[in-house]
Amino acid sequence: MYSRKKWAVLSGISLLYFILCIVFGYLKYATSDDSIMNLIAAGAYGSPSQYLIFNNIVIGYFLKFMYAVIPFVNWYLWLYLIFNLLSVIVICVVVTDRLPMKASILVAVLINFLLAYDFYSNIQFTQSSTLYGVAGAALILAQFFKEKKSLILMIVANAIIAVGVGARVAGVALMGPFVLTVLLFYKGNLKDKIKKTLIYFTVPVIIAVLMLAANFYAYYMNPEWRYYTDWNNIMSEKRDFGNFNFSWNEEEYLAAGFTETDFKLMDMWLWNDTEYFTLDRLKTMKEIGKNTRVDGFKLNAEVLTDSLEKMGESWKYGAYSVAFLAIAVLALIFFEKRYKIFVILQAFFVLFEYYGLTCFRRIMWRVECGIWVSALFFTLTFLIYEGCVDKFLAKVTTEKYKKTFAICAIVLSAVITIIFGAGKVDTFVNEKHCRVIPEADGMYDKVKAITDLDGFYFTDVDTLYSNLSGARNIFDIDAKYLDFYANVCPFGGWVMPSPIGLYHANLAGIANPARALVERDDVFFICGGEKAGYVYVYLNEKYGPGINMEMVDEVYGAPVWRFSK
Numbered sequence: 418m419y420s421r422k423k424w425a426v427l428s429g430i431s432l433l434y435f436i437l438c439i440v441f442g443y444l445k446y447a448t449s450d451d452s453i454m455n456l457i458a459a460g461a462y463g464s465p466s467q468y469l470i471f472n473n474i475v476i477g478y479f480l481k482f483m484y485a486v487i488p489f490v491n492w493y494l495w496l497y498l499i500f501n502l503l504s505v506i507v508i509c510v511v512v513t514d515r516l517p518m519k520a521s522i523l524v525a526v527l528i529n530f531l532l533a534y535d536f537y538s539n540i541q542f543t544q545s546s547t548l549y550g551v552a553g554a555a556l557i558l559a560q561f562f563k564e565k566k567s568l569i570l571m572i573v574a575n576a577i578i579a580v581g582v583g584a585r586v587a588g589v590a591l592m593g594p595f596v597l598t599v600l601l602f603y604k605g606n607l608k609d610k611i612k613k614t615l616i617y618f619t620v621p622v623i624i625a626v627l628m629l630a631a632n633f634y635a636y637y638m639n640p641e642w643r644y645y646t647d648w649n650n651i652m653s654e655k656r657d658f659g660n661f662n663f664s665w666n667e668e669e670y671l672a673a674g675f676t677e678t679d680f681k682l683m684d685m686w687l688w689n690d691t692e693y694f695t696l697d698r699l700k701t702m703k704e705i706g707k708n709t710r711v712d713g714f715k716l717n718a719e720v721l722t723d724s725l726e727k728m729g730e731s732w733k734y735g736a737y738s739v740a741f742l743a744i745a746v747l748a749l750i751f752f753e754k755r756y757k758i759f760v761i762l763q764a765f766f767v768l769f770e771y772y773g774l775t776c777f778r779r780i781m782w783r784v785e786c787g788i789w790v791s792a793l794f795f796t797l798t799f800l801i802y803e804g805c806v807d808k809f810l811a812k813v814t815t816e817k818y819k820k821t822f823a824i825c826a827i828v829l830s831a832v833i834t835i836i837f838g839a840g841k842v843d844t845f846v847n848e849k850h851c852r853v854i855p856e857a858d859g860m861y862d863k864v865k866a867i868t869d870l871d872g873f874y875f876t877d878v879d880t881l882y883s884n885l886s887g888a889r890n891i892f893d894i895d896a897k898y899l900d901f902y903a904n905v906c907p908f909g910g911w912v913m914p915s916p917i918g919l920y921h922a923n924l925a926g927i928a929n930p931a932r933a934l935v936e937r938d939d940v941f942f943i944c945g946g947e948k949a950g951y952v953y954v955y956l957n958e959k960y961g962p963g964i965n966m967e968m969v970d971e972v973y974g975a976p977v978w979r980f981s982k
Contacts, residue, residue: 423518427509427525434529435502438537444891445884447541448783452886453912454542455493455894459484461901462912463920467635468642470649470912471542474635475628476583488896497545500580501536504552505529507577508794511555515801531736535786546588547787549581553621554596555798561617562603562802571620578621582628589625591784592791594766599799602759644696645915651699653911654712655683658778661706669705678955685948686878686909690931691919693959712777724771727781734782737789741767744796752805763796858885863973867905867943870972873925875908875934877944880975882910906930908942908952934980935960941969942978949978956980 438444446452454469456462458480465484467477476496483492509528513521535544556574560566581589600614636642655661663670663680670680679693688694731738741764748760770788774781800806864887867874881887887901888894903921908930912918919930927933933940935956942949953966963982970977 423513423521424506424510426518427513427521428506430522430525431502431506431509431529434526434533435498435505435537438533439498442538444538445540446891447539447544449882449884449886450911451493451540451542452884452888452894453882453910455491456886456888456898456901457912457917458493459491459894459896460899462917463900465896465899466917468915468917470915471585473583473586473628474632476580479583484896491892491894494540494891494894496580497540497542497584498537500549500577501540501545503573504548504577505532505536507552507556507573508532511559512794512797512801514559515804515806531740532790535735541783542584543588543783544786544790546581546584546586547591547784547790549577549584550589550592551791551794553578553581554592555794557617557621558596558599558795558798559802561613564613566617575621575624579624579628582625586625586629588784588787591770591787592795594769595763595791595795598759598762598766599795602755602799604803641916648696648699648914649911651696651703652683652688654703654710656686657780658712660710660712661702662709665709666705670702673701673705675702676958678951678958681951682909682955685951687948687952687955689875689906689908689913690955690959691914691929692932694914714773714776717776720772720775724768724775727775727785728768728771731785731789735786735789737786737793741789741793741796744793744800748800748805752800756800756803756805759799760796763792767792858888858890860884860887861889863887863975864905866972868901868903870904872904872939872941873922873927873933873937874905874941874943874977875930876905876942876975877948878907878910879945880943881905881907908944931956932960935964935982938979938981942980943972943975944978946976949976953980 446455450471454472457466457469458477459465465481467474467481469477469480480492480496483490505528509521509525512528513524516524532548535541536548553574553576556570556577560570578589600610603610605613636646661680663675663677682688683694728738745760745764749757752760767788771781771785774784860883864881867876868887885891885894888898900921904925906919906922906927907913910918919927922928922930922933927937927940930940934942934952942952944952949966953964957964961982964980965982966978966980968976969979
C-alpha cells in the first residue's frame with residue numbers, strides 16, 4: 418500500500434529525532450501518576466502488580482510478565498516510548514501518502530518537531546493513549562479511502578489502538594467525534610459507508626470491548642479491588658471535580674458525624690484512616706451533597722466563555738492548535754464549500770470537547786493535547802485523501818492566487834512570530850529545551866533516606882509523590898525496586914486505600930494508619946507543619962482527646978512527627 422522506501426525513510430527520520438531526544442534530552446514523566454504506576458508495575462509496593470489502576474489490566478499483566486522475564490529493563494517506560502515512536506511514524510506515512518519524497522521528508526521533520534516534546538521527552542499516559550488512537554484510526558482510514566485493505570497494516574493499526582485503550586480508554590475516546598466527522602463527509606451513499614465502516618472498524622471496537630470487559634472483571638470480581646474502585650470513584654468526584662464541600666451542606670454533614678477537619682484532610686489528600694474514611698461514609702457524603710454538585714453537563718454562557726478562554730490559551734502549551742488554525746484558515750479561503758463545512762464542524766467538536774470537560778471541571782492540560790492532536794491529524798488526513806491538497810497546490814501556483822497566498826503566508830508568519838516572541842519564549846524554548854541530567858532525581862535521596870530509617874513512616878503526598886516518587890532516574894525503575902516502600906506509606910493519594918497501597922503497612926501489622934500513629938511508638942509521620950497540624954486536630958477528634966504531637970527528627974528538611982497519648 419505504501420512504498421517500502423517511504424516507510425524506511427520516514428521511519429529513519431523519526432527514529433533519529435527519537436534517539437536525539439532520548440540521548441540528549443531531559444526525559445521525564447509529565448506527572449507523578451506515571452511514576453507511581455511505573456513503580457507499582459516494578460514491584461515497589463510489594464510483588465509486581467497488574468493492578469495499575471489507571472492502565473487497563475491487560476497492560477498490567479503484560480508489564481508484569483516482562484518485568485519477570487527481563488527484570489533489568491524499565492518496561493513501563495519503554496512500552497510508551499516504543500509505541501509513541503511507532504505512532505509518530507504511522508502518522509508521518511499516512512499524512513505524506515500523496516506527497517513526493519522530498520516534500521514527505523520535510524513534512525515528517527515538521528511532524529516530529531511538533532510531537533517530539535510531548536511524546537519523546539514528556540511522557541504522560543493520557544496524551545499517549547490519544548496519540549495511539551489517532552495513529553491507529555488514521556491508518557485504518559487511509560485503507561478505507563484507498564479501498565485497499567492490507568492485513569499487515571490492519572494488524573499494526575489494531576495493535577496500536579489496543580495499547581491506546583490499555584493506556585487509557587478515555588484518551589482514545591477523545592478522537593471519536595473527529596473520526597465520525599470524517600466518515601460522515603466521506604463520499605458515497607449511506608449504505609455503502611455503513612458497510613465499509615463495519616468492515617474496517619469492527620475489529621478495533623471488539624478489541625476495546627474485550628479489554629474493558631477484562632478490566633471490569635479484574636476489578637469488580639475481586640472484593641478488595643471492587644471496594645477500592647467504588648471508594649476511589651467517589652473520592653475522585655470530590656478531589657478532582659470539586660464536589661461535596663462541607664460549607665454547602667454543613668448542617669447535614671454535622672448531623673451525619675462529619676467535621677470540617679474531615680473535609681480539610683480530604684482536600685489535602687490525607688485520608689488514610691481505614692476506620693473512618695470508609696466506602697459507606699463516602700456514600701453518605703455523596704448522598705448529602707448530591708444536590709450541590711458543581712460538575713455535570715449544563716448549558717451555561719459562563720461555561721462557554723470559560724471554554725473559549727481555555728481554547729484561546731492552548732497555544733501556550735503546544736503548537737497543535739496553531740497548526741489546526743492554519744489548516745482551517747487555508748480551507749476556508751481556498752477549498753470547496755463541502756470542505757469548509759467539514760473544517761467548521763471539526764472546530765465545533767474541539768469546542769464541544771472543551772465545553773464538556775469544563776462542565777465536568779476536568780484539568781485541561783492533561784487532555785487538551787489529545788483534543789488538538791485528534792482534530793489536527795484527522796482533518797489533515799481527510800483533506801489529503803480527498804485530494805484537497807493537490808487542488809490547493811495547483812491553485813496557489815497560478816498567477817491568480819499567488820498574491821493571495823503570499824499575503825496569507827505573511828499574515829500567518831506574523832501571527833506565529835508574535836505567539837513565539839511576545840513573552841512566550843519561556844514556554845516554548847526554556848521549558849522545552851534539551852539538556853542532559855547526569856545526576857539522580859531530586860526526590861531520590863530524600864525517599865532513600867526515609868527507607869533506611871528504623872520504624873514505619875507515613876508521609877503526605879508531596880513528600881513521597883512528586884517527580885519520580887523516589888526512583889533514582891527514569892530508566893532505573895526496574896525489578897530491583899521490589900519492596901522499595903517496605904517501611905513507608907503515603908497518608909493519602911489515589912493509590913490509597915488500595916490493597917497494594919496498604920501492602921507494606923499490613924505486613925508491619927498496621928490495619929489503620931491513623932490509629933497506628935496514635936497507638937504505636939515505632940510509627941511516625943513525615944510532613945510539613947501545617948498539614949501535620951491538621952492531622953493532629955483530626956486525631957484528637959477521632960482518637961483523643963489528650964493526643965500530643967512532637968517533632969523527633971528531620972529528613973532532608975522534612976520534619977518527622979510522633980503522636981502519642
